[in-house]
Amino acid sequence: MVEQYTGKDRRYAGDDVDITYSLKRCIHAEFCVKRLSAVFDKNARPWINANGASPDEMTSVVELCPSGALHYDRKDGVQEAIPEKNVIKIRHNGPLEVRGDLAIEGATVALAQETRASLCRCGASNNKPFCDNTHKEIQFEPVEAVSIDEVPSPSESGKLVITACENGPLELNGPVEIINEAGGFLFQGNGTALCRCGGSGNKPFCDGTHERIHFKAE
Incomplete structure (x- = not known):
């Protein structure tokens, strides 16, 4: 188990x-x-x-x-402030850097309340769904998505649930903004699926390649 x-x-x-x-x-x-x-x-x-x-x-x-x-x-009871919005930054040749009001779940993780995480998107981490820097060893160099020209209106607040699907993508449920390293917008909405097998032709989004390459997450 x-x-x-x-x-x-x-x-x-x-x-x-x-x-x-x-x-x-x-x-x-x-x-x-x-x-x-x-x-x-x-x-x-x-x-x-x-x-x-x-x-x-x-x-x-x-x-x-x-x-x-x-x-x-x-000890004085002061806690880390929960960010007003959920933002995923796509690090160049690196992980998904996530900040927000987060819950992260899957076969190997159960975090009901989190504010910060770095998640693997190269497919090679030995600590999935988290990044362990293996992207550097395998020289992960994906073709990145082009940012959208129109800047969207401010996103809603609320919990973002990130589910590491069995041998599949990271499924996002809840309000989220996705930006590239330079801060350009890639997505804003209430749900999408992000590639974590490293093989999608539409990174950072899932395009079903995990099924074709028989990706094994755990």
Whole structure:
């Protein structure tokens, strides 16, 4: 039976803030170690010192983490704000960078409340549906979709449910904007399906290629 990731990550306790970290979800963007080395030091053990800076400094840096590998629990009750809209940024030759009011579900994941995630779209990650940087190893270089000329009206707020379909696409249900690396609009609406097999001829959208190539996600 496949074990589901539910977000119960390693906890680093501090006087005012606890920081949680998921090694499986980390894509080593390194905003943390570059912005706040007094708290995040790769050469120290433990590598996170949750008393190394003020609560505001620590939480602001944690919120930069694109993969959602880092989260926090403040003892004063202040929580990370849920973004007003759900946005998926297509990273050039890289993953789907998602921010919003998210739920992520599938055979290997069950997250009822999330705000940040980096999801695999090359088809080769060993930690699907999350990115693990394998796109760099396989030199994933997709032909990207052309952005639409007309800028859509602001999208609605609400929960975006992302379902990693069995051996199939990432199915999106809920309001979402999809943009490219430069910020150009690719989609706005309340549902679509995104390729995660790496083979679609209409990336980032699914075109059914996963069936033809017998894509195996798990």
